[in-house]
Amino acid sequence: MKGVNIMPYKLFVGLILMLFSPLMGWTESKISFALDWKFEGPSSPYFYAIDKGFFKAEGLEVEISAGKGSLDAIPKVATGAFPIGFADINSIAKFLDKNPGAPVTGVMMIYDKPPFAIAGRRSLGVNSPKDLEGRTLGAPPPDGAWAQFPAFASANNLAEDKITVEPVGFPTREPMLAEKKVDAITGFSFSMFLNLVRLGVPEDDISILLMADHGLDLYGNSIIVNTDFAKKNPEVVTGFLRAVAKGWKEAISNPMDAVKSMIKRNPAADLALETRRLQLAIDGNVVTDYTTANGIGNIDPTRMARAIKQLGENYQFDNTPNSALYFTDEYLPRDGSLRLN
Numbered sequence: 223m224k225g226v227n228i229m230p231y232k233l234f235v236g237l238i239l240m241l242f243s244p245l246m247g248w249t250e251s252k253i254s255f256a257l258d259w260k261f262e263g264p265s266s267p268y269f270y271a272i273d274k275g276f277f278k279a280e281g282l283e284v285e286i287s288a289g290k291g292s293l294d295a296i297p298k299v300a301t302g303a304f305p306i307g308f309a310d311i312n313s314i315a316k317f318l319d320k321n322p323g324a325p326v327t328g329v330m331m332i333y334d335k336p337p338f339a340i341a342g343r344r345s346l347g348v349n350s351p352k353d354l355e356g357r358t359l360g361a362p363p364p365d366g367a368w369a370q371f372p373a374f375a376s377a378n379n380l381a382e383d384k385i386t387v388e389p390v391g392f393p394t395r396e397p398m399l400a401e402k403k404v405d406a407i408t409g410f411s412f413s414m415f416l417n418l419v420r421l422g423v424p425e426d427d428i429s430i431l432l433m434a435d436h437g438l439d440l441y442g443n444s445i446i447v448n449t450d451f452a453k454k455n456p457e458v459v460t461g462f463l464r465a466v467a468k469g470w471k472e473a474i475s476n477p478m479d480a481v482k483s484m485i486k487r488n489p490a491a492d493l494a495l496e497t498r499r500l501q502l503a504i505d506g507n508v509v510t511d512y513t514t515a516n517g518i519g520n521i522d523p524t525r526m527a528r529a530i531k532q533l534g535e536n537y538q539f540d541n542t543p544n545s546a547l548y549f550t551d552e553y554l555p556r557d558g559s560l561r562l563n
Contacts, residue, residue, distance in 0.1 A: 252283045253462060256307035258295045258443060260288045261488040263500030264412070269483035271469025280461030286487075293317075296446065300326040305451040306462060310336070310366060311444045312533055315548045319539050325449040328549040330463045330519040332470070333442025333507040335434035338367035340374075341414040342406035342429045343399060349429050351378035351436050360390040360404035367408040370433055370440060373535040377437025396421055412502035416495065432506060439528040441521060442507060444549065456553060464555040467518055471562055474509060477501050509562065517560035520551050 257265055268286055271277055277284045287304070289295045296317050299307040302325075311328050318324055340359070342348025348357065351374070361368040375382050388404055396414060398404045400421040407414065411430050418428050434440065445466060452459045473480035478497045485491050512522065526545045534543065554560065 251281055251458075253277075253285070253306060253458070254304050255284055255286045256295045256298045256304040257286060257289045258291060258308050258310070261286075261484055261491065263477075263481055263484070263496035263498070264503040266477075266480040266484040266496070266500050267469040267473035268466065269487060270473050270480040271465045273483045273486075274469065274472060276465035276468040277462070280458075280465050282458065282461060282465065284462075284465075296326060299446050299448050300324045302448050302450065305448050305455075306459070307446045308332070308443055309446050311441045311548060312336075312370075312529075313366075314444070314446060315530065315533060315543060316537055318547050319537075319541050319543070322541060326446055327449055327547065328444035329447050329452070329459065329551075329553045330445035330466065331441055331521050331549070332444060332466075332518070333503075334510045334513050334518075335432065335507045336366075336370075336438075336440050336442030337410040337412060337503070337507050338370050338374075338408075338433045338438070338440070338442075339411035339414065340367070340406050340408055340431040340433070341396075341399065341411075341418065342431065343402070343423065344427050344429050346402060346405045348406045351380060351431060354406060355381055355384040357405035358386040358388050360388045360395055360398050360407040362392050362395060362408070363389055365392075365408050367410065367433065370438060370536055371408065373440075373532040374433050374436065374438055376535055377532070399423070411506050412499050415502065416499055420495075439525050439532060441526065441529055447553070452553060459553040460555050463519065463553060464557070464559045467555070467559050470508065470518060473500065474504055474562065477504065513562055517558075518562055519554050519560045521549055 255268065259265070272284055293313060295307040295309040296313060298304045300321070311331070314326065314328055340354070342353070347353055390398055395407050395409060396417040399407050400418060400423050411432050415428060415430055419425055445463060447459055477500050478493065481493060481497045481500055484496065485493060508518065523545070526549070530543045530545055
């Protein structure tokens with residue numbers, strides 16, 4: 223992400239092994255799965271897959287651990303502390319550029335459209351990307367959506383010098399928009415929307431500009447694997463992905479029931495709120511024209527090539543980018559289980 227120095231892989235190994243050595247006992251049937259974030263609505267399908275017996279049917283016992291963002295999940299998997307994780311594919315590309323040869327790659331795309339977005343208020347005149355000109359945009363410097371803003375601005379012919387960027391912290395981002403101290407903010411679509419609603423902003427006053435709907439071909443979060451583990455245990459990885467696909471399919475059909483599985487592990491979570499958060503992720507990021515036609519999990523190579531080109535507008539690669547390093551469909555099940563209908 224823009225403004226974030228990704229710690230070199232080799233330097234990270236010692237720290238990860240020290241912190242997570244108790245988890246190094248995973249076997250071919252016992253899998254530790256590293257999420258990118260805390261237990262919220264969008265993570266429910268994985269817990270649902272446990273409770274519905276989908277992992278058990280594959281001979282797997284899965285333990286899910288919360289994360290602190292993609293820059294947290296990726297090195298955990300790259301070092302082997304976790305064999306499988308969940309992370310932003312764009313962060314994978316950057317990590318591998320800084321750490322050539324690190325054994326980590328994406329194997330199943332979950333967010334066909336990334337949740338990178340601009341949230342504005344209609345009462346402040348923000349209804350479209352062009353409306354950002356002449357206004358103030360609140361952006362946390364480490365934010366994933368803010369990192370994509372140069373390509374977003376280019377795709378929408380925005381004059382960046384006409385946009386005042388106000389660095390804000392994550393805790394103050396939505397409150398500043400709610401108090402009209404800024405005209406728009408960057409962040410994840412489903413999180414910003416619900417946070418603004420909780421702060422009392424009328425829903426019909428909130429405009430969510432999903433970057434994927436405004437010129438960006440970037441992909442979002444993918445299941446990632448330690449490639450050394452995957453090469454030794456291809457059937458395990460494929461079984462894991464098949465169970466994940468079933469978990470998502472069932473969650474799409476029964477979102478509230480899926481969220482109940484998550485709440486068993488996070489009793490402080492609000493059922494209605496997290497069900498809505500999951501539904502927003504399903505509608506905005508998971509169920510798309512592409513996944514409806516082709517199923518969940520794979521990518522369009524032509525779109526990925528465009529995505530990498532756009533990523534290059536936000537990030538200066540040290541090495542020639544290569545999509546084959548960031549994602550492979552080698553482990554996806556071929557039995558029709560990826561279909562959403």
